[in-house]
Amino acid sequence: MHIRKATKYLKDVTLQKQCVPFRRYNGGVGRCAQAKQWGWTQGRWPKKSAEFLLHMLKNAESNAELKGLDVDSLVIEHIQVNKAPKMRRRTYRAHGRINPYMSSPCHIEMILTEKEQIVPKPEEEVAQKKKLRSSSSGKWCAFLVSSFQFCSGSTKNSWSHTYTLWFPPSLVVYGLRKQYKNPMIQTKAKW
Numbered sequence: 774m775h776i777r778k779a780t781k782y783l784k785d786v787t788l789q790k791q792c793v794p795f796r797r798y799n800g801g802v803g804r805c806a807q808a809k810q811w812g813w814t815q816g817r818w819p820k821k822s823a824e825f826l827l828h829m830l831k832n833a834e835s836n837a838e839l840k841g842l843d844v845d846s847l848v849i850e851h852i853q854v855n856k857a858p859k860m861r862r863r864t865y866r867a868h869g870r871i872n873p874y875m876s877s878p879c880h881i882e883m884i885l886t887e888k889e890q891i892v893p894k895p896e897e898e899v900a901q902k903k904k905l906r907s908s909s910s911g912k913w914c915a916f917l918v919s920s921f922q923f924c925s926g927s928t929k930n931s932w933s934h935t936y937t938l939w940f941p942p943s944l945v946v947y948g949l950r951k952q953y954k955n956p957m958i959q960t961k962a963k964w
Contacts (some may be wrong), residue, residue: 774848774849774948775847775848775849775888776830776834776847776848776885777845779830779849780827780830781821781952783824783826783827783830784823784827786818786819786820786823786952787823787824787827788821788822789816789818790807791807792805792807792808792809792811792816792817792818793816793818793823794808794811794813794815794816795813795815795816795817796813796815799815799875802815802816802817803817805817805818825881826881826962828892829881829883830883833883833885834885835910837885842885842887843887845884846888847885847886847887848885848886848887848888849883849884849885850885850886851882851883851884851886852881852883852884853881853882853883854879854880854881855879855880855882856877856880857878857880858878859876859877859878860875860876860877860878861873861875862874862875862876866892868917875887
């Protein structure tokens with residue numbers, strides 16, 4: 774998600790203009806009409822969590838600006854929330870009993886990257902890949918011709934092995950042309 778879009782969404786959550794759909798931990802969560810745009814029925818407006826995330830986004834944006842990245846093209850590549858160690862306190866109950874009074878903190882990790890622009894491939898590389906080359910010498914070569922990728926994976930006793938098989942060039946090209954009409958496709962074969 775783009776950083777500007779994420780910031781706008783979190784600000785809308787704090788103002789209760791858009792809700793956060795509760796998909797998994799949703800026991801006892803009420804229904805709201807704003808959850809329909811997410812294809813769900815249950816949703817809430819977690820103001821405190823949204824403010825924490827807004828603060829983190831602002832911090833990450835300033836870090837990116839300090840490192841010389843283009844702030845307008847930043848996207849959230851990865852965000853993850855994990856449980857942190859709980860802090861123990863106690864509360865005193867009737868008849869001399871004590872109950873735990875624990876907080877549930879979390880760790881939030883966020884990775885921002887610049888949005889990659891799609892660049893078309895040069896035509897020279899495309900034309901070069903279409904050519905099928907094989908050396909005419911009698912030397913043995915591995916089964917890697919141009920863009921071919923040969924993998925032979927066999928499993929014995931729950932161990933996986935990867936072998937590189939060596940063939941004379943004439944056998945490699947002949948076998949590929951015989952077996953496949955278009956030899957440029959990457960093949961996985963079992964020998």
